[in-house]
Amino acid sequence: MTAASLLSSPEIYPLMTTLWRTLAAFIASLLLAIVFALVGQINPLCKAVIKDLMSFVIRIPSIASISFFVLLCGTGALTIYLSVMTVVIPVACLGILGIYEKINPGMTTINRVYRVPFVRQAFYLYLPTLFGSFHAIFILSYSLTFKALIMAEFLGGLSGLGYGLMLRRETLDLNQLSAYILLIALAGLFSQSVLERCARWLTRHYAPI
């Protein structure tokens, strides 16, 4: 198969749509999770509130959140993004909070004795600590984003691999459906591998010792 025939294939558009959406939803979810986790470090009350909130949201089944957003916003990209973020943010946020609980408790003393401003704590202490143990959360969050996104496209989308899967299910052709599932799994694996390499390169200065 030549590159030209691959690019002209009817499957390339939904594939690119899904990969783009996955990347956008993943980055947005991760950034918001980091913000929530950082806010949780301000004081024990903030931490307790954020932990309880995330523990509550994580228990909402993804099918329930998709149904909710379909009724709220209709089918389309917005529903997909909101559904995916509802699934991914709590997982990533609780993971990051777990990393922060392993931070040397002596640093709390240092922060208070030297009256280190919170912004400086965030940039010098919390973010570098996060990058040191980032990869486990990164892989888990990305896999979850991809799976949640396919499901959201299946139930509430008008394009993408998940939507294509729904159309193929309607044909009742098992071979075609199997090939499509294989395409989805390969797309997830390949995109995760590329993204993982990019993340390792970006956080190379913070690699674990």
Add this chain to the structure above:
Amino acid sequence: MLQFDRVSFSYGNETVLDEISFSVAKGTYQGLIGPSGCGKTTLIQLTTGLLEASRGQVQRRFNRLGLVCQNDTLIEEIGLLKNLTYVCADKDLALRCLELVGLGDLPHTKRAGALSKGMKKRLEIARALSVSPDLLIMDEPFSGLDQVAKIALIAQMKHFLTATETTFWYVTHDIDEAMIICDDLTVLSAKPTRVLKRFGQIQQADKAAVKKQILQLLREKSCVLPFHQK
């Protein structure tokens, strides 16, 4: 500069400190000796304001406090210089402090986590000095260091403290270390901790006799001391 006036502190029902009274005068090198687990670190936390006394008063008359903790308190993922600028805004002063503790030759971006234990302690000392403290508190800073590194660091510390006229409060369970560094010593008992005795202006010639007295005092109170000091 720092005064404990009949200070008591309890963790729940357990009384840790029982009517502790002593002071750290400006410009002096004070030592606080007590058996392991007697509440020395609790006294430091009362000084820093991290804990509040159950009874009595802690009078703090200092502006800037430098603290070197017993355990490692560095951000291992960031560089040497960033560990200092984390607490001190003056980059030039931070660089001077790195020089002072003998870490000036290392790349400033070298991660703190990649340093040896002795170097980490030096970096913590540099961080404490980089805030130009009125009062420098060191809580068993040399535990886990070998004898050579310990002696070298103590010599550098004394040099700096003399040059900057910094008040110094040294907390340890090691009598020998305290005798090398400090002029005045306060000896604490085991829990519930009380002040057993204070030794002021110890002269070089008297140090052996003072050490003997301290050991005798602690033995009488059945305090557990590190093996090499028995």
